[in-house]
Amino acid sequence: xELFLSTLINGLSLGGIYAMIALGYTxxxxxxxxxxxxxxxxxxxxxxxxxxxxAFHNPLLAILIAVIFxxxxxxxxxKIAYKPLRGASPLAVLITAIGVSYLLQSLAQIIFGSANKVxxxxxxxxxxxxxxxxxxxxxxxxxxxxxVMVALTLFVKCTRLGRAMIAxxxxxxxxxxxxxxxxxxxTITFAIGSALAALAGLFYLLKAPSISSTLGAxxxxxxxxxxxxxxxxxxxxxxxxxxxLGMVECISYKITAIAPYTDAIEFSILIIILLVRPTGxxxxxxxxxx
Amino acid sequence: MKLNxxxxxxxxxxxxxxxxxxxxxxxxIALTGGHINNSMLFLLEKIAVSIILAVSLSLVVGFLGELxxxxxxxxxVGAYLGGKVAAVxxxxxxxxxxxxxLGLVIGGAAAAVCGVxxxxxxxxxxxxxxxxxTLAFGEIVKSIFQNTSDASFGGALGLETxxxxxxxxxxxxFLLVLLTLAxxxxxxxxxxxxxxxxxxxxxxxxxxxxxxxxxxxLITFTLSAFFAGIAGVLYSFSNYTVQxxxxxxxxxxxxxxxxxxxxxxxxxxxxxSAALITFLNxxxxxxxxxxxxxxxxxxYALILIxxxxxxxxxxxxxxxxxxxxxxxxxxxxxxxxDPSHRSDDRAKWDVVPTKIEMNEILSIDLKPQNLSGDKPTxxxxxxxxx
Numbered sequence: 001x002e003l004f005l006s007t008l009i010n011g012l013s014l015g016g017i018y019a020m021i022a023l024g025y026t027x028x029x030x031x032x033x034x035x036x037x038x039x040x041x042x043x044x045x046x047x048x049x050x051x052x053x054x055a056f057h058n059p060l061l062a063i064l065i066a067v068i069f070x071x072x073x074x075x076x077x078x079k080i081a082y083k084p085l086r087g088a089s090p091l092a093v094l095i096t097a098i099g100v101s102y103l104l105q106s107l108a109q110i111i112f113g114s115a116n117k118v119x120x121x122x123x124x125x126x127x128x129x130x131x132x133x134x135x136x137x138x139x140x141x142x143x144x145x146x147x148v149m150v151a152l153t154l155f156v157k158c159t160r161l162g163r164a165m166i167a168x169x170x171x172x173x174x175x176x177x178x179x180x181x182x183x184x185x186x187t188i189t190f191a192i193g194s195a196l197a198a199l200a201g202l203f204y205l206l207k208a209p210s211i212s213s214t215l216g217a218x219x220x221x222x223x224x225x226x227x228x229x230x231x232x233x234x235x236x237x238x239x240x241x242x243x244x245l246g247m248v249e250c251i252s253y254k255i256t257a258i259a260p261y262t263d264a265i266e267f268s269i270l271i272i273i274l275l276v277r278p279t280g281x282x283x284x285x286x287x288x289x290x
Numbered sequence: 291m292k293l294n295x296x297x298x299x300x301x302x303x304x305x306x307x308x309x310x311x312x313x314x315x316x317x318x319i320a321l322t323g324g325h326i327n328n329s330m331l332f333l334l335e336k337i338a339v340s341i342i343l344a345v346s347l348s349l350v351v352g353f354l355g356e357l358x359x360x361x362x363x364x365x366x367v368g369a370y371l372g373g374k375v376a377a378v379x380x381x382x383x384x385x386x387x388x389x390x391x392l393g394l395v396i397g398g399a400a401a402a403v404c405g406v407x408x409x410x411x412x413x414x415x416x417x418x419x420x421x422x423x424t425l426a427f428g429e430i431v432k433s434i435f436q437n438t439s440d441a442s443f444g445g446a447l448g449l450e451t452x453x454x455x456x457x458x459x460x461x462x463x464f465l466l467v468l469l470t471l472a473x474x475x476x477x478x479x480x481x482x483x484x485x486x487x488x489x490x491x492x493x494x495x496x497x498x499x500x501x502x503x504x505x506x507x508l509i510t511f512t513l514s515a516f517f518a519g520i521a522g523v524l525y526s527f528s529n530y531t532v533q534x535x536x537x538x539x540x541x542x543x544x545x546x547x548x549x550x551x552x553x554x555x556x557x558x559x560x561x562x563s564a565a566l567i568t569f570l571n572x573x574x575x576x577x578x579x580x581x582x583x584x585x586x587x588x589x590y591a592l593i594l595i596x597x598x599x600x601x602x603x604x605x606x607x608x609x610x611x612x613x614x615x616x617x618x619x620x621x622x623x624x625x626x627x628d629p630s631h632r633s634d635d636r637a638k639w640d641v642v643p644t645k646i647e648m649n650e651i652l653s654i655d656l657k658p659q660n661l662s663g664d665k666p667t668x669x670x671x672x673x674x675x676x
Contacts, residue, residue: 035418081595084603090417091357092602095550098359098543099594106587114584217539224422264433267426274419275411 005132007250013138015246016145017203021223022230022238023149024196030233031169031189034090037097038077040220041104042194046070046201047211048108051119059122067198074194075187082190083183101217108213120209121202137206144203148196149239156235165189169233218263222249225270231280240281302475305558306468313464320458331460335528337568338463339521342470344548344564345557346517349474351546352555353483354510355490357421359542360408360428364401364515366537368522370435370443372397373451373532385455385527390462393523401519402512404431409511413504428542435534448533451526463524467561470517474557477513486510487555540587547590550597 021043028036046066053062081100085093124136156162167175168185176182197216204215226245230237245266252265273280316334320326326334343365350358372393379389404427412423436446443449453459477483485506488496497503526532548567552559571586578585600606611617 029418035421081599084599084605087604088602089355091351091355092598094357094418094421095546096595096598098546099591099598102543102587103591103595106584106591109584110588221422221425228419228422261433261437264430267430270426271412271423274415274423278415278419 002131003254005130007254008247009132009134009138011247011250012243013135013141013207013246014249015243016138016141017200017207017242018219018223018226018245019239019242020141020145020148020196020200020203021219022226022242023145023152023235024193024200025220025224025227026230026232026235026238027152027189027196028193029227031165032078032082032186033169034082034093035097035224036190036193037094037220038100038104039193039197040216040218040223041101041108042070042074042197043201043204043216043220044108044211044213045073045104045216046198047205047215048112048117049198050121050202050205051117051211054119054121062121063198063202066201067195070194070198070201071191074190074197078187078190083186086183101220105213105217112213114213116210116212118210119205121205124206135207141203141206144199145239145242148199149235152192153235161185161188222266225266225273228270228278228280229273231282234280234282237280237282302479305471305475305561309464309468309471309561313461313468316464317458317461320461331457332528333569333572334460335463335524336572337565338460338467339524339528340545340548340564340568341467341561342517342521342524343545344552344560345470345474346514346521347545348549348552348555348557348560349477349486349510349514351549352553352557352560353478353486353490354507356413356417356507357546358424358511358514359421359539359546360424360426360431361514361518361545362537362539362541363424363428363431364404364518365522365525365541366428366431366435366534367404368397368401368519369526369532369537370449370522370534371400371519372523373449373526374443376451376527377449380452385452387456387462390454390523390527393527394466394520397523397526398516398519401522402516404519405512405515406508409508409515413507413511425539425542428537428539432534432538444532446534448531448535449526450531451529453530454527459524459528463528466520466524470520471557471561473513473517478557482506482509490555544590547594551593554601 021039025036025039028034028039046069049066049069050062053065056062077100081096082093085096122137124140126133126135128134156165164175164180164185165188167178167180168182172182175185200219201216204219205211222245223242226241227238228241229244230239230241248269249262249266252262256262256265316326343361347358347361350356350361375393375396376385376389379385379392383389408424408427412420412427415423435443438445440447454462478487485496485501486509488499488501489503489506493503544567548564549560551567552561552563574586575583601610
């Protein structure tokens with residue numbers, strides 16, 4: 001029972017982080033229709049910005065600056081690297097995104113060196129619940145993710161801007177004819193995605209106070225898995241997928257007890273899900289037309 | 291059938307000639323006792339491995355138009371199996387040409403089988419999803435070999451493999467390069483290769499023409515995996531250890547950079563850029579040590595972004611048509627001769643519309659009088675300003 005509970009809690013806390021990243025992914029993928037490989041690396045940038053501004057010993061300030069910085073970074077990347085390729089082959093966009101991801105990683109490594117940086121943002125401490133030691137930061141992570149998910153859903157469903165986003169994701173041409181500024185909407189989407197990535201960076205620092213230039217790469221790819229499991233483009237789906245993935249990772253870690261195999265298991269699940277149900281649990285099916 | 295020499299396009303075989311002469315010259319220097327030092331030999335072997343990798347990836351990325359991010363995974367399979375063959379055979383028949391050939395057969399076949407196994411299901415997907423599946427495959431292969439027992443494949447420490455016992459592995463390596471080149475080039479210029487490029491340019495149209503899309507995708511994928519496996523076997527014969535950590539995502543990206551830099555859909559481009567990047571890598575590694583080594587990755591990233599944006603941005607199209615190496619080549623070398631010599635293998639994303647614009651066809655066919663007026667342009671594939 002204790003083992004079950006501790007695995008459950010670990011899984012949920014990890015899943016909360018994945019869910020946060022997957023939310024960003026699903027927004028960008030759903031609207032810009034591109035796999036933003038650099039999304040994971042924006043998490044890392046967010047983490048480093050928090051690390052730098054923790055010099056003022058004010059966590060809220062550092063988090064705020066990190067979010068703003070990541071939003072600006074995301075918009076700049078979109079402007080420089082992705083926007084010129086709108087209308088080009090999807091393969092070209094994908095390769096550029098990989099290039100951007102690589103660029104961010106190597107820049108971070110040049111600036112901060114290859115050694116891990118250690119920073120404690122805020123120590124929430126822990127409580128004992130039914131004989132299991134629970135990090136409060138894990139609960140905070142989960143709570144923030146749920147709040148963000150609900151807020152995003154409301155934003156997309158109920159505001160003008162959000163509905164414009166849905167329109168763009170359904171049909172760019174028609175959206176443009178309706179007077180929607182498609183480029184503007186895509187930029188805003190990137191801004192939101194990057195802000196979520198910055199928060200995910202914060203979650204990583206809360207979970208383990210150490211940061212390196214490759215922090216975001218693998219979680220980024222795994223969170224894409226989560227987004228796919230939940231159904232790409234679906235906000236509650238991203239949350240569901242993230243939590244599931246976190247649970248799977250913790251359970252497989254408990255079973256095999258060797259870290260590398262958890263990757264293999266997760267990626268196998270990804271492949272199976274993509275093959276069996278490419279639209280995920282909550283995704284919509286699209287037919288391709290000529 | 292009489293072979294008419296006039297009908298052979300000699301320019302198509304220039305690349306064999308260049309590589310062949312280069313190999314021959316180096317082989318003569320080496321075998322007649324000329325001094326080629328060990329680092330030079332090693333560099334030549336590395337270049338051969340890179341060329342095979344780049345050419346094989348170019349089949350999938352440049353000609354099939356699908357992104358594979360797990361190419362290093364296929365190489366990993368080849369490297370481990372080839373290395374294992376070498377290690378097993380060494381006590382009995384030594385580590386010479388015999389075990390190299392056996393290693394190539396087994397390693398290549400194993401990689402090809404992996405290509406089929408991952409290809410059959412994965413090729414039903416496309417674009418981003420296929421890229422992610424290949425990436426996942428690469429990581430799975432890596433972690434499987436990482437967790438093998440010490441006796442089988444060496445586990446996390448890597449498999450120790452005896453190096454090729456002759457000094458001049460590079461001669462065999464370059465023969466394999468020629469073989470790869472022949473296979474890739476003839477494949478692309480055959481009926482099957484044309485089908486593959488047709489799929490790249492417009493999958494739906496290709497399907498409508500009766501091309502079996504899944505079959506050709508699978509063939510290309512398997513061929514590409516096979517040669518990646520060959521490259522892996524060569525790698526294991528040229529090194530003393532094979533470590534799975536090397537064959538990760540980063541290595542796949544490195545190969546991708548070679549293909550992109552060489553120009554998508556250009557085999558010669560892939561060869562040149564593979565040789566160039568490998569050479570630069572080795573030279574830079576001596577200059578950029580420690581923390582500076584990361585500058586190399588920065589360079590890759592910038593190359594990748596700049597080249598792809600330059601080659602694909604719709605806004606730069608007119609600029610691209612005016613200033614490119616082909617125009618330069620025609621002007622300077624051929625002095626404005628007829629450019630019909632250009633091979634038609636090249637990626638044509640600019641030229642070929644991604645969707646058939648039904649309305650335009652209809653307006654031309656049915657209402658020719660309407661053409662001078664406002665022609666309906668349904669541009670929904672572009673989105674935004676394009």
